[in-house]
Amino acid sequence: MDSDRRHHLFDELAVVGKAFGSPKRLELVELLAQGERTVESLARTAGMGMTTASAHLQVLKLANLVRTRRDGTKVYYRLAGDDVAELYVAMRRVARERSADVSRALEAYLNLPGSDEVGLVSRADLKRLLERGEVTLVDVRPPEEYLAGHIPGSQNVPLGDLGAQVEQLRSAGAVVAYCRGSFCVMAHDAVRILGGEGIAARRLEDGMLEWRAAGLPVAAGAS
């Protein structure tokens, strides 16, 4: 029968949809978009049990959205490709544009009553600034995520260490901060903190997730 084949096709398709249909799994995808990570690290950061995280990762793996790599006793998960990050970004954008609930939840989380979107730097602008060496690019994510993948030319200054680096940054020229992505508070916080110190830092539009989704180059390891 013809419609059997059709139903089977949609069944297979829905596997991907289902994988994106759980808040926990979306959180894992968001973290995986920062770079590869172990199960334990993902579970700890996302605040869920190891077995729970593992189970969700299996679902993502079954949908072929993530791949694994074993190193010793650890298993590293990573997104299966930039197109997965791209799909996730597209879904977030649609959700945000279509649903007032989502925008409200986002504003509540980012703690932005209005928009403090002065001092946004686009990806194109950043590229130009980096080429000319006219910018100090600060990655405020945890070292773990920085090591797993960052924008070439950035230096890692985790939010907690920002206070200690204020003087170094004061003498730098233009400062641009970024973090995980547009659903991440860390760069907002960093700009606020630096602003309190009299340093007019700006924020990169979005963050690592969207950088990766755009297919831009990613560096791994230290420096």
Added chain:
Amino acid sequence: MDSDRRHHLFDELAVVGKAFGSPKRLELVELLAQGERTVESLARTAGMGMTTASAHLQVLKLANLVRTRRDGTKVYYRLAGDDVAELYVAMRRVARERSADVSRALEAYLNLPGSDEVGLVSRADLKRLLERGEVTLVDVRPPEEYLAGHIPGSQNVPLGDLGAQVEQLRSAGAVVAYCRGSFCVMAHDAVRILGGEGIAARRLEDGMLEWRAAGLPVAAGAS
């Protein structure tokens, strides 16, 4: 607590994912991408009960992916925007690229052992051909879907009527056929049928769904 707000944000986001997480709902989205339709018509075409279809449509509506319009006793559903079609297309593409199961199910449904992708016309090529009046563009979908939205300049020749129109098409110049989208067999069938009559018809890459997702103009009503 900060992570409460974060969890709430991901809960809201997952509503969209969940909406795309059911084969039946995906089938409805595919049909809705053709143009607005009533619940009864959707249920009949997709082969599900009215109450089932209505329930699934409620889920899509709750996720703000579709909108409704009442006309007399009928309720017309339509996609909330082209970005929804775009998201669906992106999801299909990822699923197809990532999952061998999906490609296999697709090939089984389309009945293509290899690829008979000779005679594909890109959207850009079609645009050029239409501007020069050098093409007869045939929409082989059911009249209902043609009326709800079609490519400007196309004429509706449903698959079942194709036999009766063979002579008219034989005297036409270049013939290009299209249907719902890349997961739809009708244009494949049409090209095969016309080929059997000695008419070298070509197929538009993809179909109405992708046309809409690309934000290209859509005409409604007759002719």
Added chain:
DNA sequence: ACAGTCCTCCAGAGATCATTGGAGGATGAC
């Protein structure tokens, strides 16, 4: 008012999913 159509809501049964703890497999250090 009344009947007819189209749709949504409700309630219940069955299926599927999420989470949890515990068992066990794979690997590395010793």
Added chain:
DNA sequence: GTCATCCTCCAATGATCTCTGGAGGACTGT
């Protein structure tokens, strides 16, 4: 070998989703 670590698998519970029929709401035509 033994132990420790990291992860996956299994089993069981409770939660959620799906589908179905029936009731009822909204609207039209007479």
